[in-house]
Amino acid sequence: MTDPAEKITLDEWDHRYRELCCRGLREPDYGGSLRRHAEAGGDRRLLRLRMDNSAAALRLWNLLLSEEDRLHRARAEGKYLVGAMKDLGTVPVMAYALDNTIAFYPDGAWWTPCLMEHSEGLLALADRLGVDDSFCPVRAMVAALVDQKHFPVPDTLVCSVGATCDDMAAIAQRIDELGFPVFWWEIPHRRAAEPDEPAVELPDGFRAPAAQVEFVAGGLDRVRRHLEAETGQSLDDARLAAGIGRANHVRRLLARLRHFAYLGDPSPMPALEMMIAEILSIHFCSNWTETVAVLEDLLAEVRRRLVAGGGHGAPGTIRIYWVNPPADLRAMNLLEECGGRICGTDYMIAHALDPIPEDVPPLEALARAALADPLVGSTADRAARICREAEASEAEAVVVSRIPGASHCASEALLVGQNVGRRLGLPVLDLEVPPVLDAMEPTVRARLEALVETAVNRRHA
Amino acid sequence: MISAGIDVGSRTVKVVLWDHARRQVIDSAVADQGIDQDALAGRLLEELLARHGLARGDVRAIVATGYGRKLVSAADRAVTEITCQRWGVSHHVPEARTIVDIGGQDSKLIRLDGAGAVLDFAMNDRCAAGTGRFLEVVATRLGTRIGDLGGLADESRAPARISSMCVVFAETEIVGLLASGVAPADIVAGVQASIATRVAAMGGRTVEGPVVFTGGVALVPGMVGALESALGLPVRVAPDSQTTAALGAALLAVADV
Numbered sequence: 001m002t003d004p005a006e007k008i009t010l011d012e013w014d015h016r017y018r019e020l021c022c023r024g025l026r027e028p029d030y031g032g033s034l035r036r037h038a039e040a041g042g043d044r045r046l047l048r049l050r051m052d053n054s055a056a057a058l059r060l061w062n063l064l065l066s067e068e069d070r071l072h073r074a075r076a077e078g079k080y081l082v083g084a085m086k087d088l089g090t091v092p093v094m095a096y097a098l099d100n101t102i103a104f105y106p107d108g109a110w111w112t113p114c115l116m117e118h119s120e121g122l123l124a125l126a127d128r129l130g131v132d133d134s135f136c137p138v139r140a141m142v143a144a145l146v147d148q149k150h151f152p153v154p155d156t157l158v159c160s161v162g163a164t165c166d167d168m169a170a171i172a173q174r175i176d177e178l179g180f181p182v183f184w185w186e187i188p189h190r191r192a193a194e195p196d197e198p199a200v201e202l203p204d205g206f207r208a209p210a211a212q213v214e215f216v217a218g219g220l221d222r223v224r225r226h227l228e229a230e231t232g233q234s235l236d237d238a239r240l241a242a243g244i245g246r247a248n249h250v251r252r253l254l255a256r257l258r259h260f261a262y263l264g265d266p267s268p269m270p271a272l273e274m275m276i277a278e279i280l281s282i283h284f285c286s287n288w289t290e291t292v293a294v295l296e297d298l299l300a301e302v303r304r305r306l307v308a309g310g311g312h313g314a315p316g317t318i319r320i321y322w323v324n325p326p327a328d329l330r331a332m333n334l335l336e337e338c339g340g341r342i343c344g345t346d347y348m349i350a351h352a353l354d355p356i357p358e359d360v361p362p363l364e365a366l367a368r369a370a371l372a373d374p375l376v377g378s379t380a381d382r383a384a385r386i387c388r389e390a391e392a393s394e395a396e397a398v399v400v401s402r403i404p405g406a407s408h409c410a411s412e413a414l415l416v417g418q419n420v421g422r423r424l425g426l427p428v429l430d431l432e433v434p435p436v437l438d439a440m441e442p443t444v445r446a447r448l449e450a451l452v453e454t455a456v457n458r459r460h461a
Numbered sequence: 462m463i464s465a466g467i468d469v470g471s472r473t474v475k476v477v478l479w480d481h482a483r484r485q486v487i488d489s490a491v492a493d494q495g496i497d498q499d500a501l502a503g504r505l506l507e508e509l510l511a512r513h514g515l516a517r518g519d520v521r522a523i524v525a526t527g528y529g530r531k532l533v534s535a536a537d538r539a540v541t542e543i544t545c546q547r548w549g550v551s552h553h554v555p556e557a558r559t560i561v562d563i564g565g566q567d568s569k570l571i572r573l574d575g576a577g578a579v580l581d582f583a584m585n586d587r588c589a590a591g592t593g594r595f596l597e598v599v600a601t602r603l604g605t606r607i608g609d610l611g612g613l614a615d616e617s618r619a620p621a622r623i624s625s626m627c628v629v630f631a632e633t634e635i636v637g638l639l640a641s642g643v644a645p646a647d648i649v650a651g652v653q654a655s656i657a658t659r660v661a662a663m664g665g666r667t668v669e670g671p672v673v674f675t676g677g678v679a680l681v682p683g684m685v686g687a688l689e690s691a692l693g694l695p696v697r698v699a700p701d702s703q704t705t706a707a708l709g710a711a712l713l714a715v716a717d718v
Binding site: 414417418421425427428429430442446447449450453454457458461 | 528540541542543544576578579580581582583584665
């Protein structure tokens with residue numbers, strides 16, 4: 001199915017889906033028309049998005065939007081559900097190393113109102129539960145746990161604390177108070193080793209004191225014993241190593257996909273689908289096997305388009321490096337409508353894209369991966385990585401997308417902007433994206449257009 | 462060759478006619494914003510042309526800018542205010558390194574390199590506290606005209622501290638200050654300092670001069686001084702500061718031909 005790449009609306013997808021079916025589309029059990037997610041599932045935000053027209057993108061969207069069904073089915077089948085919180089990519093590796101165990105991120109419920117335009121009233125319920133809009137939209141998970149209309153209540157909640165956002169820590173504590181006990185483990189603020197202090201290299205190239213790695217490995221060992229006690233299974237090093245191997249398989253696939261998608265010209269896969277694909281890395285959307293299949297399909301589609309010389313937008317479109325996931329997915333469409341394209345990203349999950357070391361004991365490897373979390377180190381470290389990647393990806397401008405209320409966003413736009421400006425001389429746009437940006441669309445659009453204009457003028461200067 | 466720039470702002474519409482051969486502005490006009498922005502912009506352009514015995518056919522290219530730039534049917538293309546301000550300011554002050562633009566409902570800080578190209582920009586269009594709207598609110602509350610605020614501010618001996626981050630709450634604060642006997646002059650000076658401080662903050666720790674001030678608020682007496690205090694740098698008001706973006710649009714239109 002080598003049709004030209006297009007971005008199409010949900011209405012257009014109705015027709016496109018029938019067309020693909022007539023041509024023999026083969027789908028997994030969660031397949032089907034995207035329309036059902038908007039109508040039966042209430043994901044009204046889909047009506048405002050423009051999506052890639054490939055069968056691979058259809059499968060990606062269906063995997064993403066069927067996760068709650070998958071979790072409820074897992075519960076009905078007696079599988080053990082782990083609700084991981086904050087670490088974004090570490091605890092699920094441990095959970096998926098066990099049999100009949102599924103891990104997911106209740107924090108991810110913040111995307112639920114994003115897709116639902118608040119129709120489920122999750123944020124209003126969070127207000128009533130004492131977590132108002134001065135907090136990050138992650139607060140939606142408090143309401144989702146209480147109203148139980150979305151994901152099933154996990155058998156255990158495991159949350160990292162320490163070098164985490166104030167919002168996240170407060171929200172997780174509120175969840176604990178509301179009767180959903182949380183198993184805590186500590187992630188310290190990553191610091192540089194003293195001159196005479198032993199240090200180890202992390203997957204992102206930064207170094208951390210060996211003592212910090214050992215400390216985090218100790219914390220993860222507590223998580224291991226907790227999961228063993230809860231599930232009645234042994235989570236020995238061999239199992240953990242196999243789990244790391246599976247996680248790395250996904251990360252390597254994503255690395256290839258990102259390489260081709262972000263370097264290909266014209267862009268072979270839109271920003272929106274690529275963002276969702278990247279986020280599969282943190283917990284495999286509750287199905288490792290299907291995540292692998294979805295990524296392989298996307299990779300094959302991207303390669304087909306590159307060979308055919310097709311893609312989205314014109315060749316030579318302004319290359320943008322994007323920092324933080326926007327609270328409204330529509331922002332990714334807007335960037336492309338304004339004449340930009342993504343050439344690299346830091347969606348706060350950079351550590352979930354780097355391969356986990358396989359040449360050290362598994363808990364130490366996971367500790368190194370956890371300490372590479374961009375939000376665990378200093379903003380200067382994060383900016384350094386962004387500079388390195390932006391330069392390598394030949395970015396012409398950087399967008400730092402701020403999430404309203406998110407405490408990690410308070411100063412990072414300024415600090416990242418100053419670093420990127422000083423080191424690379426690139427224009428940086430500080431862009432606040434609300435959970436539903438419709439009312440602010442002219443404003444967001446004007447800023448993105450101005451950034452693209454600035455980059456175009458610099459290119460021609 | 463004649464080109465035109467049309468700036469459809471939140472409070473006013475501005476049109477500039479540019480004579481490229483003579484490298485000078487033929488004329489400019491400003492009108493209060495209305496409901497049908499396209500018709501208003503078209504009418505203003507026609508009036509300006511008629512004033513000089515010109516017809517639409519004499520205008521080779523038109524660029525629209527401002528928040529309503531995409532509504533102008535007469536325009537050949539739309540360009541953001543960031544780019545247009547840079548062109549308009551560079552025409553008057555080629556050595557400018559920073560542009561501060563405060564309009565009725567938004568404010569911007571644009572950094573330029575030595576060649577006048579945009580390095581970076583920051584915009585405040587979410588909150589009225591750093592915009593001309595704040596001055597309108599305080600003028601209404603004090604029962605005076607916005608044009609008289611500067612004279613009032615000159616009389617201030619101890620500018621009031623306006624602590625609210627939001628114009629709505631600041632208005633409440635102003636009522637409280639008046640009730641407690643604070644002089645209107647001190648309140649106006651405090652509001653001007655508050656706007657200037659917010660705008661200066663967009664520049665971060667380092668703002669390079671020369672700084673050029675554009676937008677309708679640059680015409681309000683007292684604001685230049687407030688901005689100079691906040692930035693710690695001398696500030697020059699752009700000639701015809703209200704029409705700088707429209708001029709930049711007219712200059713960009715020439716490049717299209």
